[in-house]
Amino acid sequence: LSHKKFFQYLERTQAAAVIVGERLEDCNLVQLVHPEPYWAFAKTAQMFVQEDYGTPFISDQAYISEDAVLGENCVVHPRVHIMAGAKIGAGCVFFPGVYVGKDVEIGEGTVLRANVVIETHSVIGDRCLIHAGSVIGADGFGFAPGREGNAKIPQTAGVKIGNDVEMGANCTIDRGALEDTVIGDGSKFDSQVHVAHGCSVGAHSMICGQSAMGGSSKLGERCIIGGGSSVKDHVEHGDGVILGGHSASTKDIPKSGVYIGFPAQPQEEWRKVTAYIRSLPRLVERLKKLENK
Amino acid sequence: LSHKKFFQYLERTQAAAVIVGERLEDCNLVQLVHPEPYWAFAKTAQMFVQEDYGTPFISDQAYISEDAVLGENCVVHPRVHIMAGAKIGAGCVFFPGVYVGKDVEIGEGTVLRANVVIETHSVIGDRCLIHAGSVIGADGFGFAPGREGNAKIPQTAGVKIGNDVEMGANCTIDRGALEDTVIGDGSKFDSQVHVAHGCSVGAHSMICGQSAMGGSSKLGERCIIGGGSSVKDHVEHGDGVILGGHSASTKDIPKSGVYIGFPAQPQEEWRKVTAYIRSLPRLVERLKKLENK
Amino acid sequence: LSHKKFFQYLERTQAAAVIVGERLEDCNLVQLVHPEPYWAFAKTAQMFVQEDYGTPFISDQAYISEDAVLGENCVVHPRVHIMAGAKIGAGCVFFPGVYVGKDVEIGEGTVLRANVVIETHSVIGDRCLIHAGSVIGADGFGFAPGREGNAKIPQTAGVKIGNDVEMGANCTIDRGALEDTVIGDGSKFDSQVHVAHGCSVGAHSMICGQSAMGGSSKLGERCIIGGGSSVKDHVEHGDGVILGGHSASTKDIPKSGVYIGFPAQPQEEWRKVTAYIRSLPRLVERLKKLENK
Numbered sequence: 094l095s096h097k098k099f100f101q102y103l104e105r106t107q108a109a110a111v112i113v114g115e116r117l118e119d120c121n122l123v124q125l126v127h128p129e130p131y132w133a134f135a136k137t138a139q140m141f142v143q144e145d146y147g148t149p150f151i152s153d154q155a156y157i158s159e160d161a162v163l164g165e166n167c168v169v170h171p172r173v174h175i176m177a178g179a180k181i182g183a184g185c186v187f188f189p190g191v192y193v194g195k196d197v198e199i200g201e202g203t204v205l206r207a208n209v210v211i212e213t214h215s216v217i218g219d220r221c222l223i224h225a226g227s228v229i230g231a232d233g234f235g236f237a238p239g240r241e242g243n244a245k246i247p248q249t250a251g252v253k254i255g256n257d258v259e260m261g262a263n264c265t266i267d268r269g270a271l272e273d274t275v276i277g278d279g280s281k282f283d284s285q286v287h288v289a290h291g292c293s294v295g296a297h298s299m300i301c302g303q304s305a306m307g308g309s310s311k312l313g314e315r316c317i318i319g320g321g322s323s324v325k326d327h328v329e330h331g332d333g334v335i336l337g338g339h340s341a342s343t344k345d346i347p348k349s350g351v352y353i354g355f356p357a358q359p360q361e362e363w364r365k366v367t368a369y370i371r372s373l374p375r376l377v378e379r380l381k382k383l384e385n386k
Numbered sequence: 387l388s389h390k391k392f393f394q395y396l397e398r399t400q401a402a403a404v405i406v407g408e409r410l411e412d413c414n415l416v417q418l419v420h421p422e423p424y425w426a427f428a429k430t431a432q433m434f435v436q437e438d439y440g441t442p443f444i445s446d447q448a449y450i451s452e453d454a455v456l457g458e459n460c461v462v463h464p465r466v467h468i469m470a471g472a473k474i475g476a477g478c479v480f481f482p483g484v485y486v487g488k489d490v491e492i493g494e495g496t497v498l499r500a501n502v503v504i505e506t507h508s509v510i511g512d513r514c515l516i517h518a519g520s521v522i523g524a525d526g527f528g529f530a531p532g533r534e535g536n537a538k539i540p541q542t543a544g545v546k547i548g549n550d551v552e553m554g555a556n557c558t559i560d561r562g563a564l565e566d567t568v569i570g571d572g573s574k575f576d577s578q579v580h581v582a583h584g585c586s587v588g589a590h591s592m593i594c595g596q597s598a599m600g601g602s603s604k605l606g607e608r609c610i611i612g613g614g615s616s617v618k619d620h621v622e623h624g625d626g627v628i629l630g631g632h633s634a635s636t637k638d639i640p641k642s643g644v645y646i647g648f649p650a651q652p653q654e655e656w657r658k659v660t661a662y663i664r665s666l667p668r669l670v671e672r673l674k675k676l677e678n679k
Numbered sequence: 680l681s682h683k684k685f686f687q688y689l690e691r692t693q694a695a696a697v698i699v700g701e702r703l704e705d706c707n708l709v710q711l712v713h714p715e716p717y718w719a720f721a722k723t724a725q726m727f728v729q730e731d732y733g734t735p736f737i738s739d740q741a742y743i744s745e746d747a748v749l750g751e752n753c754v755v756h757p758r759v760h761i762m763a764g765a766k767i768g769a770g771c772v773f774f775p776g777v778y779v780g781k782d783v784e785i786g787e788g789t790v791l792r793a794n795v796v797i798e799t800h801s802v803i804g805d806r807c808l809i810h811a812g813s814v815i816g817a818d819g820f821g822f823a824p825g826r827e828g829n830a831k832i833p834q835t836a837g838v839k840i841g842n843d844v845e846m847g848a849n850c851t852i853d854r855g856a857l858e859d860t861v862i863g864d865g866s867k868f869d870s871q872v873h874v875a876h877g878c879s880v881g882a883h884s885m886i887c888g889q890s891a892m893g894g895s896s897k898l899g900e901r902c903i904i905g906g907g908s909s910v911k912d913h914v915e916h917g918d919g920v921i922l923g924g925h926s927a928s929t930k931d932i933p934k935s936g937v938y939i940g941f942p943a944q945p946q947e948e949w950r951k952v953t954a955y956i957r958s959l960p961r962l963v964e965r966l967k968k969l970e971n972k
Contacts, residue, residue, distance in 0.1 A: 555851040
């Protein structure tokens, strides 16, 4: 019961128990009281829905470099590729088509779903879940234009992903040129998110679908980026900054709050200005009237 | 001959016949009359261009679970992975690198191109074509924020795709949390389209490149979404609603028509307001003049 | 030393030499003078960072059609798939999971990273680098709507990519219906870029992350598209046109310069209009005052 609009279902529900933020008076159901009832629901639901990855095994049709180190109890499906120098923690699960490049380090209990690609020198923490088709550690987009064409700036740094990070399908997290791309603990990305080279994302931040962070941009902790939005190159968001959907920040936003539009501005201002824009035809009428006087 | 601008080519064409909407008087070519000439052209062209998938075969280097059921005349290339409980109709074609998760159902004559991933519990209809790298049925983006971090809400529902659906390359269609993500018959998606968890798309709708539907949003039948656009979470479009490119709808749009901008508004209004915005410098001049009087 | 803001580091640097645009007077370091110092830095850095693809070999666990032609010194990893009629130049490198369709032609020294898909009839030049998960040559998005549904227009043309082209991860470049999709020499794309059917991109152009070109749109030479932007179907940009981030061009832009917004307009105009929009509340105040007089 995370919102009062659900109160009406209390009488009809056939549930044996209900998770509530505060104890309810007129309610005969078993009540589980937690100050964050939606979060508590999620944690409870997880107990009932545990994906079964099967008995640990390493397929003899996987291609594992001789000097790669795998922890205990891993599940490695056929046609997984693990290159030289990889260090993989215990209990990892690699689905078919996964490619793990040279000198990659992956913590314990991390799950890479089908066709995920982890490029050279990436470091991934414990208990991460990367959905199918995502690519971690491809070269960042760095070129110096010149009369003879665009010269590639070698991308020599890596990607460092913390613990408990989840990424949706077909995301791309590029490696840095000189500075690592860093994703903080507990961050969660939707599908088709792009993080460019040299970015950093603070702990527990969330990025919604088809949003992107431009090169060397930074998010603080517990930030949110709505869907279809972007943070400009080198722009920094402070802790708790929420950028709405279909928006783009073009300057640093140090103060927490909700920002919308292009260029992004505080939500209240954006709403006001949007209303004024819609009233422009009427404003022009009023101006004409005055001119005619 | 779908548009009058092509009339000029009638004299010069070396074609043996021409498809027209209405019979032409001054034309010596063989005329095929159809009320929808462009559609009729497409149907005719299909007769001449049929992709040859080769003689049906199932590679002994594909990994097919013992209890998976395959219909007759399928083409299954090497390094295709079909997990337990899958039910595959007759005449399906699976290119290399395809992964089909547990308990997936696929109808007859559906083609999955290279490296497509179909996750657990997805249902796909007949005669669908999914282009390379697309991921169907990855977990939806559902997390409950809390002081201890973002708790994952298990995504337990599936993806249900109708018949004759085509999807471009590197699309992502996420599975629902409690409600299925549903794609109606005959819908067509361009490349890099993202459909979030719990969405529904009505029959014969089209979504252009790099567009997205936010969680639980809904499209009616024969809707169109232009490129680089998005539908906000929980927003619904009625039948025949067309959202232009680079636009985002933030509220329900029940009435058919063309809508543009952010927030999306009827095309005519958007054009008018856009013109007014461009005239703002002149408006301010006029205001100054009045003030100086 | 590509920017004067870096002058301050000259005294502290431990570098043995510095690349400068013009010879510096007060500097004891070895100076390498080049009119384009940033470009020269990139070229120099490349000498020190050469990726080692290992000794050439062709895995016996790759699936190579008997009539495919491979040049000398290629690296072909296990579970690479090369279909009938392919012609591959010398020194190419194909990472695991790569799929090369029928009758594809690839020049010399081109590198396809893990899980890249090249569909039928694509032609790729010399020394290209395509990052993981990108899909070249999937069907363009062409459908004729009709009362019975959307009829597919067969996409029979191809994709032609020049020399020295680099593409980021999870890009999609679609094949044309009747006209090829053409990417000019030396063009560079970031991750998640989408180029639709029948587009052409001039030499040495750059497209940033999550940007898209609509069907049959055209870029001249040395164009730039910022991140999260799009070029509308059939729109053409002349040589040297720069479209900013989060923007969309809706009409031809023949003249070089920087353009921003939706619809895109010259940067200076966009800045002015954006400032005017923000001042709308004050303008309305001024109008009210006049009305009250």
